[in-house]
Every structure is written in structure tokens, then in C-alpha cells.
Amino acid sequence: MKKKWIAAISSVVLGCSTVMMPFASSFTVNAADTRSGFVTTNGTQFMLDGSTFYYAGTNNYYLNFKPKESVDAVLEDAAEMGLKVVRTWGNLDAGVKTDKVSDKGYTVFTDNVDGSGEKEGVYYQYFDADLGRPVVNEGEDGLQKLDYALYKAEQEGIKLLITFTNNWEAFGGMGQYVQWAKLAGENVSGHDDFYTNETIKGWYKDYIKTLLNHENVYTGVKYKDDPTIFSWELANEPRCESDAGCENNTVVKWATEMSAYVKSIDDNHMLAVGDEGFYNYGYNDFPEGDHKYVYHGSSGMDYLQLTSIPDIDFGTLHVYCDQWGLTKEQGEFWFKKHGEDTAAMNKPLIAEEFGWKDQGERADVYTDWFNIFEGNTYEGVEFAGTNYWMLASMDGGSLYQDYDGYTVYFRDYPKTNDARDVIMAHAERMNARNAQNSVSPKKADFDIVNPKDVTLQATIKLGSISGLQLDDTALTADTDYSISGTTVTISKNALQSLELGNHKVTLLTTEGAQPTALIRVYDSTAEEQSRSVIDDFESYADSKAVAAAYQQNSSGDSLTLSLDTEHVKNGKAALKYDYSVTDGGAGYCGATKNLGSADWTGFDGIRFWILSDGSNRETTFQFVDGAGAYWESVQKVTAEEGWTEVKIPFSDFYVQQWGTAAETPTLSGVKEFSLYTGQNGNPGTGVWYFDDIGLYHDGTVTVPDAEATETEATFDPQDPTDIIFTIITNGHVLTGITEDGNALQQGTDYAVNGSQFRFNRSYLETLTEGKHTLHVTFATCPDVVLTIQVLGQSGTTETTVTTTEETTTTETETTSSAADTTSEIASSESTTETVASTTETTAQTTASSSEVLGQVLYGDVNLDGRVDITDAVLLNKATAGVVTLNDTARQNADCDADGMTDTNDATVLLRFLVQIINNLPEMAE
Numbered sequence: 056m057k058k059k060w061i062a063a064i065s066s067v068v069l070g071c072s073t074v075m076m077p078f079a080s081s082f083t084v085n086a087a088d089t090r091s092g093f094v095t096t097n098g099t100q101f102m103l104d105g106s107t108f109y110y111a112g113t114n115n116y117y118l119n120f121k122p123k124e125s126v127d128a129v130l131e132d133a134a135e136m137g138l139k140v141v142r143t144w145g146n147l148d149a150g151v152k153t154d155k156v157s158d159k160g161y162t163v164f165t166d167n168v169d170g171s172g173e174k175e176g177v178y179y180q181y182f183d184a185d186l187g188r189p190v191v192n193e194g195e196d197g198l199q200k201l202d203y204a205l206y207k208a209e210q211e212g213i214k215l216l217i218t219f220t221n222n223w224e225a226f227g228g229m230g231q232y233v234q235w236a237k238l239a240g241e242n243v244s245g246h247d248d249f250y251t252n253e254t255i256k257g258w259y260k261d262y263i264k265t266l267l268n269h270e271n272v273y274t275g276v277k278y279k280d281d282p283t284i285f286s287w288e289l290a291n292e293p294r295c296e297s298d299a300g301c302e303n304n305t306v307v308k309w310a311t312e313m314s315a316y317v318k319s320i321d322d323n324h325m326l327a328v329g330d331e332g333f334y335n336y337g338y339n340d341f342p343e344g345d346h347k348y349v350y351h352g353s354s355g356m357d358y359l360q361l362t363s364i365p366d367i368d369f370g371t372l373h374v375y376c377d378q379w380g381l382t383k384e385q386g387e388f389w390f391k392k393h394g395e396d397t398a399a400m401n402k403p404l405i406a407e408e409f410g411w412k413d414q415g416e417r418a419d420v421y422t423d424w425f426n427i428f429e430g431n432t433y434e435g436v437e438f439a440g441t442n443y444w445m446l447a448s449m450d451g452g453s454l455y456q457d458y459d460g461y462t463v464y465f466r467d468y469p470k471t472n473d474a475r476d477v478i479m480a481h482a483e484r485m486n487a488r489n490a491q492n493s494v495s496p497k498k499a500d501f502d503i504v505n506p507k508d509v510t511l512q513a514t515i516k517l518g519s520i521s522g523l524q525l526d527d528t529a530l531t532a533d534t535d536y537s538i539s540g541t542t543v544t545i546s547k548n549a550l551q552s553l554e555l556g557n558h559k560v561t562l563l564t565t566e567g568a569q570p571t572a573l574i575r576v577y578d579s580t581a582e583e584q585s586r587s588v589i590d591d592f593e594s595y596a597d598s599k600a601v602a603a604a605y606q607q608n609s610s611g612d613s614l615t616l617s618l619d620t621e622h623v624k625n626g627k628a629a630l631k632y633d634y635s636v637t638d639g640g641a642g643y644c645g646a647t648k649n650l651g652s653a654d655w656t657g658f659d660g661i662r663f664w665i666l667s668d669g670s671n672r673e674t675t676f677q678f679v680d681g682a683g684a685y686w687e688s689v690q691k692v693t694a695e696e697g698w699t700e701v702k703i704p705f706s707d708f709y710v711q712q713w714g715t716a717a718e719t720p721t722l723s724g725v726k727e728f729s730l731y732t733g734q735n736g737n738p739g740t741g742v743w744y745f746d747d748i749g750l751y752h753d754g755t756v757t758v759p760d761a762e763a764t765e766t767e768a769t770f771d772p773q774d775p776t777d778i779i780f781t782i783i784t785n786g787h788v789l790t791g792i793t794e795d796g797n798a799l800q801q802g803t804d805y806a807v808n809g810s811q812f813r814f815n816r817s818y819l820e821t822l823t824e825g826k827h828t829l830h831v832t833f834a835t836c837p838d839v840v841l842t843i844q845v846l847g848q849s850g851t852t853e854t855t856v857t858t859t860e861e862t863t864t865t866e867t868e869t870t871s872s873a874a875d876t877t878s879e880i881a882s883s884e885s886t887t888e889t890v891a892s893t894t895e896t897t898a899q900t901t902a903s904s905s906e907v908l909g910q911v912l913y914g915d916v917n918l919d920g921r922v923d924i925t926d927a928v929l930l931n932k933a934t935a936g937v938v939t940l941n942d943t944a945r946q947n948a949d950c951d952a953d954g955m956t957d958t959n960d961a962t963v964l965l966r967f968l969v970q971i972i973n974n975l976p977e978m979a980e
Contacts, residue, residue: 092282093323094214096368097512098496099403101439107493107514109439111482112140112216113446114408116226118204119144120177121450126204128448132465134211136475137482140285141208142407142442145201145217145266147179148172148189148227150234162196166238168230168802170815180227180262182235189235189258191265199272205283206273214285216407216442218329219263222292223808224801229290232258247297247355250309260316267321279321287321288329289313292373292809295355296788301335302683302715307360314366325368329407332358332372332393336652348785349379349389358393363400369439370397373408375461377764378810380783383411383420390427394436398498403439410444410461417463418473425481434557435498435573441485443478459779459811491568492516494543498573503555504580506547511560513541517567524561525549550576586654589661589728589748592618592628601630604648609931609958610965611644612636614732624664624698624746632743634732636672641965642738645675645731652681655722658750660704661688666744667699673733674743676703677711681724685711691735702751760836761787769844770819778814780841787833794822794829819843913975914964915947916940922975927968930961952976 094103101108115129133141149172155163164172179197183190208215221228229249236243236255249255267279298305310328317326335352362370372393376386397404411420430437447455447462463471493514523530530536535549553576560572595601598617605616612635619631634644674690686708710717764781792799799805804818824847831839914922916929930948933940948956950963963977
């Protein structure tokens with residue numbers, strides 16, 4: 056039905072899909088890899104030469120281009136701190152190489168995405184205009200810089216974690232590949248073509264092949280054979296915002312292809328994606344806490360799928376609470392969830408980048424976080440390694456500047472000394488664990504329905520195994536368990552009678568630590584039964600709880616949902632569905648229950664019991680699958696004799712045109728289900744009862760706008776430095792930045808690194824004295840407005856602003872242009888409403904300005920100059936209290952011209968869009 060289609064659009068416009076790959080659970084852990092000097096994995100742990108390799112480490116991005124003295128300082132400091140792994144960049148990409156030389160003696164490049172392209176004259180790749188492709192520089196001002204970093208790291212007993220490319224413009228990265236492709240005549244338009252353009256993918260593979268086979272001039276060892284390399288990473292912080300919700304799984308497909316390619320050349324080293332750990336839940340499906348964008352897939356990333364790729368050896372997470380809009384506690388839940396999810400995949404996890412900007416709080420925050428990483432906070436959660444952001448040291452006679460505010464130095468620096476001491480204590484504890492007895496995996500599963508022996512692998516550093524303890528009970532050797540070398544096998548007979556839940560196994564030793572592991576005892580039949588229940592209505596306390604669980608379609612007709620204990624098919628309660636589909640209204644009603652990310656795999660269809668009113672009206676069952684496709688099946692139940700069981704095979708559902716195109720439902724990661732009622736030629740009211748909605752064998756999403764933590768900054772020509780704004784994008788895609796109407800050039804005027812927007816000194820020096828307004832524009836939310844005050848030569852400035860005020864009476868016109876409206880939907884403190892006069896005045900002021908409301912275009916809620924379905928979506932969100940409209944948008948939303956914005960306006964707008972009425976506003980007679 057057309058009206059229901061329009062209402063359902065609001066859900067698909069805002070929804071995100073989750074596609075989860077199944078995790079492979081294994082009870083047996085293979086013997087540790089014996090390749091000398093190379094770090095490998097064994098379950099959730101890293102291993103080095105037969106021992107566990109827990110580590111504390113750091114990041115430093117300039118090891119690949121700085122002079123030897125600066126590299127020495129960083130790595131020597133890291134060794135003094137007890138840090139064992141340093142993460143650094145393995146790319147430095149420039150544009151087109153010319154025959155010109157700068158005044159500093161560096162090669163000049165054109166078409167760079169990052170400033171001058173080179174870093175202090177160093178570059179690893181450049182575009183050869185004659186060859187029409189990038190070329191790798193393996194010389195002294197190229198890869199030999201990385202050669203030295205590896206050579207020095209080996210001397211200091213440190214391993215390097217090296218990325219192949221960067222998501223951000225810094226050091227060229229993905230954006231430079233796309234720029235090269237444009238120069239080569241490829242049909243590319245933006246950053247995300249990096250993942251899909253075949254030419255770019257070929258160049259990326261070529262660079263990897265060259266890098267892995269490059270021979271270090273200091274050691275004579277090829278990179279692929281060098282145990283000083285801890286691991287490779289496909290990219291630093293890959294994102295793909297054009298694939299929000301991972302509907303096309305762009306990054307997953309790319310990472311699967313590229314990881315297989317890397318392993319085909321280098322099977323010595325581990326490999327990770329290098330991602331930040333973003334999840335792909337629906338925005339309101341995040342299982343706990345506040346609904347933050349890092350969980351809802353807007354960046355095109357899916358941690359669960361990416362880390363599950365067979366050639367990816369371990370998981371990574373990044374966190375910057377201040378940049379991401381998270382509290383410290385939400386950051387801690389971020390750690391907990393990744394720890395649990397990665398352990399379920401039986402892979403190690405590292406905290407690869409983390410920082411806390413407040414230097415006064417940093418030491419205390421890191422203390423709590425290190426407790427989590429070391430396994431002291433959450434049961435079954437521990438990290439195999441940590442890399443704080445970041446370590447810097449002496450560079451050219453002074454400490455390297457703390458550009459992003461997260462640096463912790465080893466050298467004496469009062470503001471970071473406390474955090475340094477906490478990090479060093481953490482490093483000491485992590486290193487000490489490698490001299491202890493250990494066991495892996497740290498967590499195993501035991502199914503009482505299909506029981507199998509559980510096998511653990513022990514690493515004994517002190518003493519020998521003297522026994523095994525399960526919870527508080529000592530097990531009997533050769534009966535309950537057996538030991539062969541360092542392999543411990545626990546008999547299924549010893550586990551069969553245990554209660555469901557987690558049980559601790561302790562490996563008893565004659566000396567040293569006595570390591571433990573958790574065994575989760577579960578009933579696969581009971582879990583399957585639980586998985587088959589969509590809603591049996593037994594868990595609700597009252598009708599209020601039912602109403603809270605089901606989101607009613609606000610554009611539909613009246614519907615009341617309540618808990619009923621009189622009309623019940625099974626158990627003690629059922630759903631009472633009291634509906635209205637009378638003439639004159641929408642003609643339908645319905646409600647949706649959010650399922651989070653339900654697993655319906657292995658089932659053949661949906662079943663439910665219904666007690667019908669005999670009206671022969673339509674009962675529509677709808678669900679959103681894991682790929683974001685909407686599936687519907689319309690049923691007509693006429694029986695009045697009693698309860699009727701309805702079974703709908705998945706083959707009887709048909710996909711809806713407003714969702715993702717699909718041929719069959721994706722049954723992993725199902726998002727929601729809905730129950731709708733339609734007239735079917737019989738308008739009126741009625742009551743149905745539903746019970747035991749489930750499976751058988753044979754949320755309105757609101758994404759917060761982007762926001763800046765600070766919106767004003769000052770540039771002093773007497774002391775010129777870059778200006779950095781932190782903008783929490785909440786997953787919205789940046790489309791550009793303008794200053795007083797002029798577009799800025801990304802990579803030249805400014806650079807973006809996550810939430811940090813850096814305006815380059817070279818650009819700032821071109822600005823005249825006074826205030827400059829910059830609009831940071833996003834594809835799906837209002838602009839973020841920044842102001843930069845440029846001081847005069849004396850360090851002060853006074854600005855005189857000429858402001859034109861236009862005040863108009865309210866008009867009821869139905870046409871306008873986008874230029875007559877403001878692009879900001881959210882309310883702004885700088886907007887002042889002025890209505891009632893038709894005069895125009897000009898005044899000289901030194902402090903304030905007034906923005907005047909334009910003429911009313913009824914129905915144009917998003918202020919784009921036209922009236923369409925997106926306005927209906929936004930108006931529904933506004934009436935639900937999910938978003939706030941500014942004054943202009945609120946006037947346009949008043950579709951019945953009664954001076955208020957409410958659900959009646961949404962109904963009027965809907966009537967206009969489906970051509971029931973021909974003009975807006977529709978005023979009451």
C-alpha cells in the first residue's frame with residue numbers, strides 16, 4: 056500500500072544493516088609456531104619462540120623520514136620504557152615528480168594531497184607522468200629511511216608494526232592513489248574508489264610486493280624475512296563512508312582480497328586490518344549504553360566481519376574519547392565488548408591507538424584502562440598488546456612538538472611524567488607475564504548436547520604441571536584429564552555434569568604462576584530454542600513495557616498495544632493489538648520491534664499464533680534482514696473459532712523496493728520486525744491477539760549531527776602555527792570547507808585526520824586581519840560553522856561589520872529557492888527571528904548581526920528548496936522529539952498553519968505527497 060511505503064521510508068533512510076560472519080569455534084589449540092624470532096598467534100595470545108608475548112608499546116609516525124639521530128632517540132627511549140612494539144607508517148606518497156628543486160633542496164612534486172608531498176625531502180612513491188603510474192623510491196631518500204628504523208629497532212630489542220597505507224591525507228595514502236588514478240585517466244571521483252578501482256588495487260599490490268621483497272641495506276634481509284617486523288597492516292584507520300551500513304561490504308571484500316595477496320608473498324608475518332574497531336549495528340541496536348556512531352556502521356566498517364577474515368591474524372581497536380564524544384566509561388565498555396567479541400573468534404586483540412587529552416587526568420585514566428587490558432576488570436577479557444599514542448623524543452635539539460595533544464614523552468617533561476610512569480609500570484607487568492606459566496586458549500566452549508574433550512596448550516616457564524583444578528575441585532589424573540608434553544586434555548566426562556555457565560580451570564604447577572582458563576558450558580539445544588523465539592510476551596511486566604518495546608508508526612492510524620492475560624494461546628500472556636483503519640485516515644497502522652542483530656540462520660520461516668476478529672483485513676509481517684533489505688508477507692486470517700497458527704516460509708516473503716535489493720533474505724544480523732494492519736476493502740476498527748511469534752524449521756534511527764568541541768580560534772601572524780579544530784563527525788561524510796564563500800583545497804589549505812581538522816599555516820597566512828567564517832559541510836547534516844580571528848601586526852584587531860537586516864511579514868507561498876533558506880536545520884544561538892515589518896535597514900555595528908527568516912515554503916522541512924519524502928522523514932523525527940528544527944524549518948513544517956508543529960502537520964504533509972490534497976498549507980475551516 057502506498058501510504059505504508061511512504062511511512063516506511065523513514066526507517067530505511069536512517070537505518071544501518073549488520074552482516075555478521077559466523078565465528079569458528081575450536082576446542083583444540085594447535086602447537087605454537089616454532090619460526091625463530093617471528094611473533095605468531097596461538098588462540099588469543101601472541102607467541103614468540105615458544106613463549107607468550109604480551110607487550111606494551113607505542114606509536115610514532117615519523118620514524119620513516121626523520122634523520123638517524125631522531126630515530127635513535129625515539130627507539131632508545133622506547134627501550135628504556137620497556138616498550139616492545141612500535142607502530143609506524145610504511146608509506147610516504149607524493150604526487151607527480153618534477154625536475155625542480157625547492158629552496159630547501161628538496162624535489163618538487165605537483166598534484167599532492169598532503170602539502171608538498173615529501174617529508175623533509177623523503178618520499179617512498181611518486182607518480183611518473185611518462186609511465187602513467189606510481190614508482191617506488193628505494194633510495195636514500197626513500198625506503199632506506201625505513202631500513203634504518205628497522206635496523207635500529209633490532210638493536211634495541213624492539214619490533215615494528217608497519218602499515219601499508221593511510222586512510223587520511225597525511226603521508227599521501229588512499230587519497231594520493233585516487234589522485235594518481237585521475238592523472239592516469241581513470242574514471243574515479245573520490246576516496247572510496249581506492250577500494251574498488253582495479254587499477255588502484257593493482258598499484259597497491261605492486262607496492263606491497265616491492266615492499267615485502269625490498270632488501271634492507273643495513274642488514275641485507277628482505278622485509279618479508281625480517282623478524283624485527285612484528286606485523287603488517289593493510290591500512291591505518293580505513294573507512295568507506297559511501298558504503299554506510301556495509302550494504303556492499305566494500306571494505307570487507309577489499310580486505311579479504313588484499314590479505315590473501317599479502318599472505319601469498321609473506322607467510323612469516325602476521326597481518327591485521329589496522330581498523331579502529333567500528334561496529335555495524337543499527338544505530339539504536341547497540342546492545343548497551345548510549346547509542347554512539349562508532350557502533351552503527353556509518354563509516355562502512357564492520358569489526359566482526361573484518362576480524363573474522365581467515366588471513367587476518369588479530370583484532371585492533373583505537374579510541375579517542377574526546378574526539379568521538381565518548382565518556383571514559385563508554386570507552387571502557389568499548390574495550391570490554393571488543394575483548395569479548397575477539398575472544399569469541401579465538402584471536403588476539405590489541406589496543407592499537409588510544410589517548411586521553413587532559414594531561415591532569417591522563418595518568419588516572421590510563422591506570423584504569425591498563426587494568427582492563429591486563430585482564431583485571433572483566434571476566435575473560437584481556438588484551439595481548441597495547442600501543443599508546445604516542446611517543447616522541449628529541450628532534451633537532453629539542454623535544455618533538457606535541458601537535459595533537461596526546462604525546463607522552465620518556466624524557467623529563469612535567470606535564471606527562473605521571474602518565475609516563477603509569478605506562479612504564481604497565482610495560483613491566485606485561486613483560487613479566489611472558490616469564491610466567493600460561494595456558495591457551497583463555498576461553499573454550501563445552502556443549503553438553505554434543506560433548507567433546509577440551510584441549511588446552513600449556514607454556515611452562517617455572518616448575519612442572521602437578522595437577523588440574525576445576526572451580527574448587529581437584530581433578531583426577533588419567534581419569535578426568537591427561538597430559539602429553541604440554542598438551543592438557545580434559546575429559547568430556549569430567550565436564551558433562553557441570554551447571555551451565557562459566558567454570559574456571561586452574562593449571563597447578565610446582566613453581567611459578569598457576570594459569571587459568573574459562574570453560575563455558577552451554578546447551579546447544581536450549582540455545583537453539585531460545586534463538587527461535589522472536590517474542591513470546593512472557594518477559595514483559597505490564598502493558599507499559601510492551602508499548603515501550605514496540606515503536607508505533609506515527610504516520611499510521613490509531614493502534615494500542617497492551618499485555619493481555621485472558622486471551623492467551625501459550626504461557627501466561629499474549630499481545631493485544633487494538634487497531635483502527637477507518638476511512639479518512641492513513642488506511643493502515645503498525646508497530647516495529649527492534650531485534651538488535653538477531654541470528655535467524657538455519658530456520659525455514661516465521662510462525663505466530665493469531666486470534667482474529669474475522670474482519671478479513673490484511674496482516675502484514677515485515678522484517679529488515681542483515682543486509683538492510685525489507686521483506687514483507689501479507690496474510691489474511693478470517694477464522695473466528697479460535698487461535699490459528701500461521702507459518703510463513705521465507706520463500707513467501709518479497710523484497711520491498713525502498714530497501715537494499717536482494718534475491719533472498721540475509722538471515723544473520725536481522726534488525727527488526729513489524730506487524731501492520733491494512734483495510735483490504737474493509738475500513739473500521741478491531742482487535743487481534745498475537746502469541747508466540749518465532750521461527751520454525753522444515754528503530755527510528757537518529758544520527759547526531761556533526762559537532763565541534765570548540766568553534767573559535769585565533770591566528771597570530773606574529774607567532775604563526777597551524778590551527779586544529781576537533782569535530783566529532785558522528786559518521787557524516789565531509790563534502791568540503793568554504794571560507795567566506797570560497798572553497799578550500801583539501802591537502803593544501805587543510806587536512807583531516809579522524810576528528811582533527813588541521814588548517815595549515817600556509818593557508819592561514821593568506822587571510823586578512825579580522826574575523827573569517829568557515830563552513831564545514833557534510834552530506835547528511837547541517838554545516839559546522841567555525842570562526843578564525845586573524846590578529847593584526849600588533850596582535851589585536853577591531854572589526855567593523857556591516858549588517859543588512861531584512862524583516863518580512865509571513866507569506867504563504869509554495870515556491871522558493873534553496874538560496875532563500877538557511878542550510879542549518881538544528882537551532883543556532885546566532886539566529887534571531889524578526890517578523891512583522893516590511894522595511895529594510897542598514898546599520899554599522901561592531902558586535903552583532905541578525906539573520907532574518909526567509910519566506911515560508913510549507914513542507915520544505917530540510918530547507919533544500921523543494922518538498923519531497925525526505926521532508927516527511929525529517930518532520931516525523933521532529934514530532935517524535937528526536938531532532939530539533941530551527942525557526943525557519945519550524946515555520947515550513949507548520950503544514951496546517953496553526954502556529955504549532957505537531958503530528959497533524961506530518962499527516963497533512965503526507966496527504967500532500969500522496970496527492971490527497973493539492974496545496975499547502977491545509978488550514979482548518
